[in-house]
Amino acid sequence: MSWLFGINKGPKGEGAGPPPPLPPAQPGAEGGGDRGLGERPAPKDKWSNFDPTGLERAAKAARELEHSRYAKDALNLAQMQEQTLQLEQQSKLKEYEAAVEQLKSEQIRAQAEERRKTLSEETRQHQARAQYQDKLARQRYEDQLKQQQLLNEENLRKQEESVQKQEAMRRATVEREMELRHKNEMLRVEAEARARAKAERENADIIREQIRLKAAEHRQTVLESIRTAGTLFGEGFRAFVTDWDKVTATVAGLTLLAVGVYSAKNATLVAGRFIEARLGKPSLVRETSRITVLEALRHPIQVSRRLLSRPQDALEGVVLSPSLEARVRDIAIATRNTKKNRSLYRNILMYGPPGTGKTLFAKKLALHSGMDYAIMTGGDVAPMGREGVTAMHKLFDWANTSRRGLLLFVDEADAFLRKRATVSVTKPLATMGRATEKISEDLRATLNAFLYRTGQHSNKFMLVLASNQPEQFDWAINDRINEMVNFDLPGQEERERLVRMYFDEYVLKPATEGKQRLKLAQFDYGRKCSEVARLTEGMSGREIAQLAVSWQATAYASEDGVLTEAMMDTRVQDAVQQHQQKMCWLKAEGPGRGDEPFPS
Structure with a gap:
């Protein structure tokens, strides 16, 4: 029955094929069931080879089935099979669509992976290209330095030769002129001496007579002057003594003159103390950027330049670790904003090993904030004794008169700000660790x-x-x-930055400018600075600066003024040995001084 309703199962019964094509319907064929098969119109040309036998059998079977009692069941069965096939086709279509979506997602994932690999490869190539370009730039810079150094040396040599030639010619010319001038001077002196001797021999009697007349006239004039002065003084004194009004006026005038001199002297002292307290520099201040009246009168140009200078960066020339640099930069910004808003300043304690940049940062902080700075040392307070209290009050009175704000930096502050407690005499110092020294009463008052x-x-x-x-x-x-x-000791990265900075300041720049007797041998400066930074572990910034100065001094002490790599290595070894000796001395001072000299 399946072929009757257009169902064509496959060989395995999995699905149905499409029904066989029907011939096109002719006009008036709706009631084809009532018309006979013999009444069909003739087919067109393209149906000339069509065999209608199968259709006739199908029509006959359909008429038989229409009159059969199972017609409705067969129709329902055929519909159910058709629905089943449609559901199977839809499920296969969904599976196909899911497979297509999965394939698309796999393709997108593959494309993303390829893109990531491409970006990674491009990034690596960019980094390699940047490193190569940086290497080429460094090489070009070093080649330029070498060429500039050779050119400067050649120019210097030519200038020295030219100067030597000019100096030799000038010396010869001067010597010849001096010789001729000496000969002419000797001839002139000799001629004048002969003429003078001849004139004196001829006029000896006349000269002696003139001398006698001048002496007699001078003696007579002096005697008459003495007689006249004595007469006038005697008459004046006699008239002054006999007139009591003149005596009284004279005594009163002398008294008023003495009172005026005494008052002027005391007023000058009081004014001087006021000016010293308000405008002068206190005795405790060793260095200050604050402009005084005396300094403005002595150096007006420098004072005007300082007034017109712009605020500097707080970390310019200061090399610190990244964390410490971020913290002190925040302090500098806060201080600058505090100064702008005229708010209350905060007090800061900077502690750590010596030579780590505390004083330098304090100066930079003041200049960055637009303030004046004053530097005092704690060791200057104790020798002042009883005058310490007065000097301390003068210092703070002077600080309060600052219009720009004053950064008061106290170096070695522990020298006079130590604990006021007194150590017991009966208690041994060995059991106390670091004992607190007894301070004097004057220092306590200060x-x-x-x-x-x-x-x-x-x-x-x-x-x-x-x-x-x-x-x-x-x-x-x-x-x-x-x-x-x-302020801790610098790490390797900070030491390398310090070595490069001081090498450029004390060695490379004087050698390239050619103004000093200093030259550099040919070697890799960057590699040498990195090596020095690795060898100077534990050294402070001040010790590294002293090392760079010793390189410069070594070049000056050499015969040709050339600083070689071997000279630098020798000075580095000496500096490392000296640092180790200092550390041994520090450890020998007592427990806690060598292992952990400064609290962190």
Whole structure:
């Protein structure tokens, strides 16, 4: 029955094929069931080879089935089979679409992976190209330095030869002129001497007579002057003594003159003290950028340049670790904004090994913030004795008169800001670790004056303390600190930056400019700086600067003024040995000084 309803199962019964094509219907064929087969119209040309036998059998079977009682069941069965086939086709279509979507996602993933690989390869190629270009730039820079150095040496040699030739010609000319001038001078002197001797011999009697007449006339004039002066003085004194009004007026005038001199002297002293307290530099201040009246009168050009200078970067010329650099930069920005807003300044403690850039950063901080700085040393306070309290008050009075704001930097602050407690005599020092030294009464009074003047924050001055031993500070000093910054020894990266900076400042720049007796041998400067940075572990920035100065001095001490790589290695070895000896001395001072000299 399946062929009757157009169902064509495959060989395995999995699906149905399309029904066989029917011939096109003719007009008036709707009632084909009532018409006979013999009444069909003749087919067209393209159906001339069509066999209608199968259709006739199908029509006959359809008429039989129409009259059969199973017609409805067969039709339902055929519909169910058709629906089943359609559902199977739809499920296969969904599977095909899912497979297509999965294939697309796989293709997108593959494309993304290829793109990532391409980007990674391009990044690697860019990095390699950048490294190669940097290497070429460094090589070009080194070649330019070498060529410039050779050109400077050649120019210097030519200039020296030219100067030597000119000097030799000038010396010969001067010697010849001096010789001729000497001969002419000797002939002139000899002729004048002969003429003078001849004239004196001829006029000897006349000259002696003139001398006698002048002496007699001078003697008579002096005697008459003495007689006249004595007569006038005697008559004047007699008239002054006999007139009591003149005597009284004279005594009163002398008295008023003495009073005026005494008053002027005391007024001058008071004015001088006022000017010293307000405008002059206090005795405790060793260095300051604040402009005084005396300095403005002595150096007006330098003072005007300082007034017109722009604020500098707080970290210009200062090499620190990245974390410490970020922290001190925040402090510089906060201080600058505090100065702009006229707010209260914060007090800062900078501690760490010597030579790590504390003083240099304090100066840069003041210049960056548009403030003046004043530097004092704690060791200058103790020798002042009783005058320390007065000097301390003068210092803070002077600081409060600053219009731009003053950064007061106290170097070696632990020298006079140490603990006020006294060590017991009966208790051995060996059991106390670091014992607190007894301070004098004068130093204690000076410390109390310092604590009194720094009890509250000020918008006039900012206190910055620097110490190598902050654990010795009095507790009241620690209570006045708002920010504590540890300046530790530089790491290898910072040491390399320091070595390159000081090598360029003290060696490379003087050698390339040609103004000094200093030359450089041919070697890899960058590699040598990296090697020196690796060998100078544990050294401070000041020690590295001293090492660069020793390179310059070694070149000056050589015969030809050329600094070689061997000379640099020798000075580096000496510097390392000296640093090790210092560390041995530091360890020998006591427990806790060598292993951990500075708290972190």
